Amino acid sequence: MTTAASLSPSVTRSSLADGRTLLYFDDPGTPRRVPVPDARELPARPEPGELRFDVLSGDWVAVAAHRQSRTHLPPADACPLCPTSPTFASEIPDPDYDVVVFENRFPSLGPAVAELPSELPWGRSTPAVGRCEVVSFTSEHTGSFGSLSYTRARTVVEAWAHRTAELNALPGIRQVFPFENRGAEIGVTLHHPHGQIYAYPYLTPRGAQLAAVAQRHFEATDGTQTLLGSVLDRERTSGERMVLEGRHFSAFVPFAARWPIELHLVPHRQVADFAGLSGEEKDELADVYLRLLRGLDGLYATPTPYIAAWHQAPIDPDLRTASRFHLQLTSPRRAADKLKYLAGSEAAMGAFINDTRAEDVADRLRDAVAAATSGGAR
Known part of the structure; x- marks a missing residue:
């Protein structure tokens, strides 16, 4: 196993056309990246959905009706996680990358962050504060986390650590949850190897x-x-x-x-x-x-x-x-x-x-x- 404890990926901050944060995590030894601007004309970010409190169980339920229009199993030439090409402008402006983390365009929570009340009366809701991020493990459209090189997997681990530390520090966040859904049987909406990170404003059940x-x-x-x-x-x-x-x-x-x-x-x-x-x-x-x-x-x-x-x-x-x-x-x-x-x-x-x-x-x-x-x- 190659040891990488003394090496860290370089981290470059950028932003997308609608103001969402995007971070490049490049494998150790990769030259420092100069981000390519996002030239798309995107609509304004949607208002947060709702959080409703279930008085019967004491659980919070996120209502995110705006996610009905999110991208669903697009062909490879229209994948939002592949690098931008001359024929398709994706969520990632650079023509090549190692690992990328960006704010989800169709978030269940956020983009606002704030403290939640401990509970709400029946029939009332509050904005769905929190943060949802996407982690693209590779610029390659095919494959899986298991097919990554050791160096690339180590860069993803570092990205998870970086994002955990920053999301932990946001106002009102109670728990940070990185996860990956793999396979159509699980219900993935994108085939490209990727995961997500949810920063919850409440402690999940x-x-x-x-x-x-x-x-x-x-x-x-x-x-x-x-x-x-x-x-x-x-x-x-x-x-x-x-x-x-x-x-x-x-x-x-x-x-x-x-x-x-x-x-x-x-x-x-x-x-x-x-x-x-x-x-x-x-x-x-x-x-x-x-x-x-x-x-x-x-x-x-x-x-x-x-x-x-x-x-x-x-x-x-x-x-x-x-x-x-x-x-x-x-x-x-x-x-x-x-x-x-x-x-x-x-x-x-x-x-x-x-x-x-x-x-x-x-x-x-x-x-x-x-x-x-x-x-x-x-």
Whole structure:
């Protein structure tokens, strides 16, 4: 594995024709970029959508009707994430780039940021404040994160860390969530390899649940151990569900996995988010993540759809210390030609029924990751 701890990508700030922020993250060693102006004539940015408070559950719901007109599975010559060409002006003005992050043109949240009230009376709404960003992993239209070079994957990790630190500092932001939806089966609207980052003005239902359980364990151990740290120690001792162990990160199939394929990638050290990782940890994370994705794609003859959810600690200091950064990688693929759909029990009640055993999935993933690595995928 090439070590990049002493090298950092260059970061160049620019803006798009409607005022949205765009940042170029260029691989180490790339000359400093001079941004190309965005020559498009774009309409003014839409007003934020709505946030409505569900008094029955205590959850916030974003209403973003303006997203109905967003781009949906365009052909390659009209892809908004490919570099601008003589025949098509995309969201990225430069004719070539490494990694780009920009504010979503059709955001669910934002672009305004502000503090939210703790709740709202029934029948009232508030502007959908927050921030939604797009992360394009490469200028190449085809491929996936798993097909990136190590150097490029390391640049994306650095971009995630950079954006996490800046978004954490925005007024009213409670949690920052980088994620990737891969595959038409998941519901992607662009084929180009990319992910997104949501900066929420509230703690999401899943985030709140994880934080509350972690906090109880942390207090029960007098602040000596995080819950995810305890689980990781037990998984490494057992070994039944372990898929990969590194110096700084380990991956395992969780004992109570909800999805046919589910992996947790956890740092050995207590760390809250991407921004808190050391250079050596980022180096290994890029390598390990590539190995996991290549193993996942080795399970079947065709690429496996997945959701890569990077769980970062809430910004609230009372919850942050007990919560550990980790990846939850899930796929609804339960067989080569079968998908798991969330129906009555899962969708309505949140009570999951899994068609696979964690130990069996771990066995298959161990073999697939080992085969992908020995096959010289890096």
